[in-house]
Amino acid sequence: MVDIYHQVGVKTYVNNVYKALTTLDSLSNWWTYTTGNTREGGVLSFHFGEHKVEMTIIELVPDRTVRWRCTVDSGEWKDTYLTFKLLETPEQVFVNFSHTGWAAQTELCSHCNTKWAVFLLSLKDYLEKGKGKPFPDDIHINHIDF
């Protein structure tokens, strides 16, 4: 199994970060256009043009933890877990992110690792400056359309 771990520090209230991870409008403003049911057990759909990624929300602990399981039918993301653990300090809120359970270290895994940094910095900008860079206005890390 291959796991991805990132950390960013955001200067805001922890509840603002939690909201940015648990409301359709906020998710659409830093990652990509999001639809679905935001309650625990609900299914979220993240839209990337014609491509859609579905996540089932498996854990919500207000101001602490957001955990999704990627419940797509096939592909490398199938049954991987995405977890955001929030840690409030006097200076900032740390977002400890992981995308775990990849079957193997692949090119897509490397690509997604770099891309997660881009989107977590978009989350940070959204919370600190009021504007993120969600898909398709995200920072492109190569010259392929994905």
Add this chain to the structure above:
Amino acid sequence: MVDIYHQVGVKTYVNNVYKALTTLDSLSNWWTYTTGNTREGGVLSFHFGEHKVEMTIIELVPDRTVRWRCTVDSGEWKDTYLTFKLLETPEQVFVNFSHTGWAAQTELCSHCNTKWAVFLLSLKDYLEKGKGKPFPDDIHINHIDF
């Protein structure tokens, strides 16, 4: 052991990427101020203010591979390996980067993973736009001075 893998695609000639990884001036323009001996077996010093990281160049294959071993005395980077593998395609040059051999998944490891994305995008900007964002003008991912 924990390993970090990233990938970016750069629109330039492969030799330009190789040079950006093997000359003091270029390394200083996308990562941080660099001194030392750029030949295989040489030791490079990467300066971050008063903090210095030393790498021994263990493999240089022109236009293909650059591999360093972090030969510092202590700390989590001690004896980790940093590898840049270049793959030229008609559209772009893929930089497949890894930082392998971490003893454990730690907070520093998460931090450095996010930070490597930032510096690889700085390398991409340096090569495509003529200007990177080396330390201390790099994108800050938190509100601590490291």
